Amino acid sequence: MSSAQIRGPRRITVVGTGTGIGKTHVGVALVSALAARGCRVCGMKPIESGVTEGVRTDGVQLAEVSAVPPGRAPFGFEPPVSPHLAARQAGVDIALGAVKSWVEAQEAEVQVVETAGALLSPLGARTTNLDLTRALQGQGLVLVGVDRLGVLHEVAACRLALRVLAPELPAPVVVLNAPEVEDASTGSNAGELQVLGIAEVVVEMPRGDARGAGARAAAEAVLARLEGRGGKSVDGSAPGAGPLRFRRGSEG
Numbered sequence: 001m002s003s004a005q006i007r008g009p010r011r012i013t014v015v016g017t018g019t020g021i022g023k024t025h026v027g028v029a030l031v032s033a034l035a036a037r038g039c040r041v042c043g044m045k046p047i048e049s050g051v052t053e054g055v056r057t058d059g060v061q062l063a064e065v066s067a068v069p070p071g072r073a074p075f076g077f078e079p080p081v082s083p084h085l086a087a088r089q090a091g092v093d094i095a096l097g098a099v100k101s102w103v104e105a106q107e108a109e110v111q112v113v114e115t116a117g118a119l120l121s122p123l124g125a126r127t128t129n130l131d132l133t134r135a136l137q138g139q140g141l142v143l144v145g146v147d148r149l150g151v152l153h154e155v156a157a158c159r160l161a162l163r164v165l166a167p168e169l170p171a172p173v174v175v176l177n178a179p180e181v182e183d184a185s186t187g188s189n190a191g192e193l194q195v196l197g198i199a200e201v202v203v204e205m206p207r208g209d210a211r212g213a214g215a216r217a218a219a220e221a222v223l224a225r226l227e228g229r230g231g232k233s234v235d236g237s238a239p240g241a242g243p244l245r246f247r248r249g250s251e252g
């Protein structure tokens with residue numbers, strides 16, 4: 001795919017309602033889908049803790065599916081603690097300018113950047129992933145949450161923070177990731193987010209391999225929305241056929 005053929009964002013930032021909620025899973029699905037299209041995509045994680053020999057870090061997982069693998073991340077820390085703590089222990093300041101410069105130096109047609117932790121997780125004193133997201137100026141924003149009880153508040157809180165603190169950023173495409181263990185709300189949250197006016201665009205990510213068919217369909221639905229197309233919803237309803245409809249993922 002040549003640059004001229006890329007209609008969508010050149011940089012997609014992936015943020016989350018929490019940690020361990022599926023950001024890497026969604027990032028890998030997005031990068032895989034773009035790579036399968038022939039796009040020179042690079043998936044990266046500029047700030048990561050728990051980086052130890054032999055560990056399949058988020059950065060490694062994103063690099064594995066990238067058409068253009070990233071260079072060594074600028075802020076990789078060994079202790080498996082919050083990056084702000086790991087940085088403090090190492091006597092390092094996670095400077096947003098340095099993160100941005102490194103991301104910009106990764107040559108690719110499309111960049112997918114995973115943030116570390118949740119949207120408001122600290123990177124240092126008075127600095128959070130929201131500040132990093134602003135600094136990165138991505139044309140695409142993906143907010144990942146889990147399809148379980150509590151997610152309506154979590155997405156509402158993130159959207160409020162984004163609206164107030166980062167009004168210049170595009171509205172996020174919300175990805176609701178299917179939980180390992182369902183609760184009574186699982187399956188209804190995507191519709192509720194829209195009916196209640198908490199999120200305009202919601203895509204459901206099924207359980208299963210991040211490079212499998214279900215994840216690919218969800219990733220394509222996310223990309224279609226980021227590209228400004230109606231696209232197909234995860235249930236395969238036609239482009240432009242009104243609001244996205246939702247169905248539980250069938251994979252895995």
Ligand SMILES: Nc1ncnc2c1ncn2[C@@H]1O[C@H](COP(=O)(O)OP(=O)(O)O)[C@@H](O)[C@H]1O
Pocket residue numbers: 016018019020021022023024025026058177178205206207208209
């Ligand atoms: N949709 C899914 N299907 C199967 N496993 C998943 C899914 N989403 C996340 N996981 C698994 O859950 C764990 C946490 O997800 P991950 O993407 O690493 O979260 P985060 O990047 O937000 O910390 C990982 O082991 C991941 O493989």
Ligand SMILES: [Mg+2]
Pocket residue numbers: 023024025058114
């Ligand atoms: Mg991750």
